[in-house]
Amino acid sequence: MVHLAEGFEAFYExxxxxxxxxxxxxxxxxxxxxxxxxxxxxRAHRDWDRIGRYDHPGAWVRRVxxxxxxxxxxxRLAEARALVRLAARRGPAQAADPAGVxxxxxxxxxxxxxxxxxALFYLEDWTTAEIARVLGCxxxxxxxxxxxGRQALxxxxxxxxxxxx
Amino acid sequence: xxxDARGRRAAQTLRRDAERRGxxxxxxxxxxxxxxxxxxxxxxxxxxxxxxxxxAWQGLPFWPDRAPxxxxxxxxxxxxxxxxxxxxxxxxxxxxxxxxxASDAVWVLNRSQPSGDAILVRVDPATDRVVARIAVxxxxxxxxxxxxxxxxxxxxxxxxxLVEVDPASNRVARTVPLGNxxxxxxxxxxxxxxxxxxxxxxNQAGILRVxxxxxxxMTVVGADRYxxxxxxxxxxxxxxxxxxxxxxxxxxxxxTIGWEDAPEELGPMIPSGLAAGEEPG
Numbered sequence: 001m002v003h004l005a006e007g008f009e010a011f012y013e014x015x016x017x018x019x020x021x022x023x024x025x026x027x028x029x030x031x032x033x034x035x036x037x038x039x040x041x042x043r044a045h046r047d048w049d050r051i052g053r054y055d056h057p058g059a060w061v062r063r064v065x066x067x068x069x070x071x072x073x074x075x076r077l078a079e080a081r082a083l084v085r086l087a088a089r090r091g092p093a094q095a096a097d098p099a100g101v102x103x104x105x106x107x108x109x110x111x112x113x114x115x116x117x118x119a120l121f122y123l124e125d126w127t128t129a130e131i132a133r134v135l136g137c138x139x140x141x142x143x144x145x146x147x148x149g150r151q152a153l154x155x156x157x158x159x160x161x162x163x164x165x
Numbered sequence: 166x167x168x169d170a171r172g173r174r175a176a177q178t179l180r181r182d183a184e185r186r187g188x189x190x191x192x193x194x195x196x197x198x199x200x201x202x203x204x205x206x207x208x209x210x211x212x213x214x215x216x217x218x219x220x221a222w223q224g225l226p227f228w229p230d231r232a233p234x235x236x237x238x239x240x241x242x243x244x245x246x247x248x249x250x251x252x253x254x255x256x257x258x259x260x261x262x263x264x265x266x267a268s269d270a271v272w273v274l275n276r277s278q279p280s281g282d283a284i285l286v287r288v289d290p291a292t293d294r295v296v297a298r299i300a301v302x303x304x305x306x307x308x309x310x311x312x313x314x315x316x317x318x319x320x321x322x323x324x325x326x327l328v329e330v331d332p333a334s335n336r337v338a339r340t341v342p343l344g345n346x347x348x349x350x351x352x353x354x355x356x357x358x359x360x361x362x363x364x365x366x367x368n369q370a371g372i373l374r375v376x377x378x379x380x381x382x383m384t385v386v387g388a389d390r391y392x393x394x395x396x397x398x399x400x401x402x403x404x405x406x407x408x409x410x411x412x413x414x415x416x417x418x419x420x421t422i423g424w425e426d427a428p429e430e431l432g433p434m435i436p437s438g439l440a441a442g443e444e445p446g
Contacts, residue, residue, distance in 0.1 A: 013188075013189055016189035017180065017183040017184050017189070018180065018183075020183050021176075021179045021180050021182075021183045024179060024183070025176075030186070038195050038198075039199075041195065076410065077410065080391060081426065081427050083411070084391070084411055084425050097175070097178040099171065099174065099175065100175035100178040103174075103175035104175055118172070122172035122173055122176040123176045123179065123180070150168050150169075153168050153171075154168050157168065157171065
């Protein structure tokens, strides 16, 4: 599928929030996720002639985000910057869903590749083939990550049904 | 609830939360932010080159194996200390000291007097002679000179104040109380600065701006909101501070914060100090 015809702006508008959500699931930090997502979209924009021709440019952007948020320093820096930006105009506090917070915290405690797989599986509802494209591995590997990740989550979150599978 | 149900619900919450935060930022904003960071990176790279050239030119740091004592007479042109040390003046016993330079005087704060009081020693750089010794009382920790005045910061557990020394008479002119600091510590250590027509103090209370005319003390609001303060310096007509990972520019005329950012170029360490200077020429 060639996305060049769609144009970068449309792609950006459509994907932005989902990509930030993916980053937030991996970091637990909105500023870090936003920083990584913006950096990834900027890179995509600069090279859109090439990336726009990919079957799935959204997968490419998520892969960049996954790599960027793996850096603890970058995360801390992004948070400091966001504090600066938001210091003067703090928005209303977001109502956090405690169950959701616990779930993503448990996801972040998983090994990195398992966490990325689980985040893409639930957030994007993607097939294992699509997830494999983001992670740069085989479908079989993704299925392994998914299985082990869900088992570990069930243990951590106390879901007996899943653990018994 | 199964893991799948939990996961889908958590994903839904996350997506909703993202959308609630407003539309995607304009692409122009993203590009401008990237350009600013690129400019900062280029500046840091240039600075690194300058430092590397300077170090190569001057040679590697040299640690003297013994400290000089007594008189400079026995020092062979002082070059024995280090080839880059051009001069030395004995100012008395001091285990801890601070120093400030003005155009016509070097001020050394000698904190280790037997009486417990600190002595401010004035050295004439033209003749290498100590021309005055001024008692500035106990708990003196910093000295700063600028705008034709000399200030000493005294800081104890319960209170702190500023002592102004008149360089014309070499006497203590007045004392400006800075108040008590009873809240949480907002800074690592103390700093003192004379810049932009005001005296600046960084201590446990935060950053204080002291008007030298009226003696009025005001706190720089929000200076410590990103973490404990760790540095204070002046350059380009502004006062600069570091709080956590954030560098802040403070307007000297009213003590408000102008620009602030966490430069990526600082690297993965939290800064523990700050120095600033002007480009020569």
